[in-house]
C-alpha cells in the first residue's frame with residue numbers, strides 16, 4: 001500500500017514543548033494550514049486537560065476543512081471507574097471529534113510504577129476504554145505508549161496490550177517510542193513480530209531524544225506502517241517529536257509514498273515558517289528541507305559544481321518544498337561564488353575579467369580582517385559595484401563626532417552626534433541626539449541625508465549585532481558590527497569592522513544607507 005496517512009500532533013504533543021503555547025485562534029489557523037498542506041488527521045488537543053482545548057474542538061466545527069479529520073486525544077480510563085463515568089473519556093466524546101486517540105500502557109514497568117495496578121487490570125483499561133469509545137465515535141486510534149521499551153522489557157505482555165486494543169475494535173494501533181531512545185536498527189524485527197500478532201493497521205509515533213525520530217519513522221514505513229504521527233518543525237516534549245517537515249518530503253520524494261499533492265508539498269517551507277512565527281520562535285536556519293541554509297552553498301568547489309548541475313550538491317530540488325538555492329560569499333569562495341552573486345545582483349561579470357579575481361582576493365583579505373559577508377550581502381554588492389566602478393557616489397561623509405555625557409551619577413548618559421556630509425557640491429552639517437551613541441550617529445546621518453534623499457525615511461533598523469574579535473594584540477580587539485535594515489519591500493544586511501565600535505557601526509550604517517539609495521535608483 002503506497003498511501004500513508006499523516007497524523008499531525010503539533011497542536012497537542014507540539015505544545016508539550018518548552019516555550020510553545022498557542023491561543024485558540026492560532027490553533028484554528030494552524031489547523032487550516034495543515035489541512036491546506038494535505039494532512040489527513042489533525043490532533044487538536046486533549047479536551048480533558050484544559051478549557052482552551054475544549055474551545056478548540058467547539059470552534060473548529062465552524063471551519064470547513066478540505067480533507068483533514070479532527071482528532072481529540074486522551075488516555076484510557078482511570079483504574080477505579082468505568083468508561084461512561086470517567087471524566088476524561090466523557091470529555092473526549094463530548095468534544096465530538098471525527099476521531100479519538102487514546103494512549104495506554106504497554107510497558108509492565110509503567111503499569112506497576114506509574115499506574116500502580118496489576119498487568120491484568122491494565123489490559124481491562126485498554127479494552128473497556130476503546131470498546132466504549134468505538135460505540136460513540138466514528139474512528140478510534142490507540143497509541144501504545146512506550147511500545148518499544150515495553151516490548152524490549154516484556155515482549156509477551158507488550159503484544160497482549162496490542163491484542164486487547166485490536167479486540168476492542170481500534171481502527172489503528174500506533175507504536176510509540178515515547179522516551180525517544182530507540183535506535184533505527186532495533187525497529188524492523190520488533191515491527192515484523194507485531195505484524196504477526198495483530199492485523200489492525202499500524203502507525204508510528206516517535207520522539208527525538210536519540211536524534212532518531214525521523215529515521216525511526218521512515219524505517220517503520222519501510223516495514224509496512226501506514227500511519228505516521230509527527231509535528232511541524234519537530235516541536236514536542238523534551239527534544240521534540242518526529243519532524244513532519246522532513247518526513248513528508250522523504251516519504252513522497254524518496255520512498256514513492258503518496259502523502260500530499262505536488263502543489264501542497266511546495267507550501268511546506270511557508271507552513272514551517274508560519275508555525276515558528278505563531279510560536280514566537282526564530283526558525284532553525286539549518287533545518288533539513290525547509291531551513292534557510294538547507295540549500296545554501298558556501299564552499300567554492302560546491303558552488304562551481306551546482307552551477308554545472310544542481311544535483312551535484314543538492315539531494316532534492318529545493319523548489320519542490322518551496323525552498324531555493326542560495327550562494328554564500330566568504331573566504332571559502334572561489335570565482336564561481338562571485339559570478340553567481342553577480343548574476344543574482346544583475347551585474348555583468350565575466351569569469352575571465354581580472355576584476356573577478358580582484359573581488360575574490362578582496363573578500364578573502366577582508367574576511368581575514370574580521371569582515372563576514374554571509375549575513376551582509378548588501379555590503380558585498382556595494383563592494384562589487386565599487387570594484388567595477390559602477391557605484392554612484394550618492395554622498396560622502398566628511399567627518400563625524402560622537403559625545404556621551406553623564407552629568408550626574410544617578411542620571412542616564414546623553415548621547416549626541418554631529419556629522420558633516422557632502423552631496424554633489426553641497427555640504428550639510430547636522431546634529432542629533434539618540435538612545436546611545438550608535439543611535440545618535442544613525443539619527444544625525446539620516447537627518448543630514450534625508451534633505452537630499454527623502455526615501456531614507458523609510459529605512460528601519462531591524463537588528464544590530466556586535467561581535468568582539470580577538471586581535472591577538474594584548475588587550476586590543478577588533479569589533480564587527482552586523483546590521484539588518486529594511487523598508488516595506490525588503491531587508492538587507494551590512495557589515496563594518498574597526499578597532500572602534502562606533503567606527504565599525506558607522507561603516508555598517510553608511511553601507512545600509514547607500515544600499516537603500518542603490519536599490520531605489522531604478523524606481
Ligand SMILES: CC(=O)SCCNC(=O)CCNC(=O)[C@H](O)C(C)(C)COP(=O)(O)OP(=O)(O)OC[C@H]1O[C@@H](n2cnc3c(N)ncnc32)[C@H](O)[C@@H]1OP(=O)(O)O
Pocket residue numbers: 013016046048049050075076077078079103104105114115125145178
Ligand atoms: C506520552 C504522552 O505524551 S501522554 C500525554 C501527556 N500530556 C499531558 O499530560 C498534558 C495534559 N495533562 C493534563 O492536563 C493533566 O495531567 C490531566 C488533566 C490529564 C490529569 O491531571 P490530574 O488528574 O491532576 O493527574 P496528574 O497529571 O497529576 O497525574 C496523571 C494521572 O493520570 C494517570 N494516568 C497516566 N497514564 C494513564 C493512562 N494511560 N490511563 C489512565 N490513567 C493514566 C496517572 O496514574 C495519574 O493518575 P492518579 O494521580 O490518579 O494516579
Ligand SMILES: CC(=O)C(=O)O
Pocket residue numbers: 013103143144145146176177178179205207
Ligand atoms: C502518545 C504519545 O504522545 C507518546 O507515547 O509519546
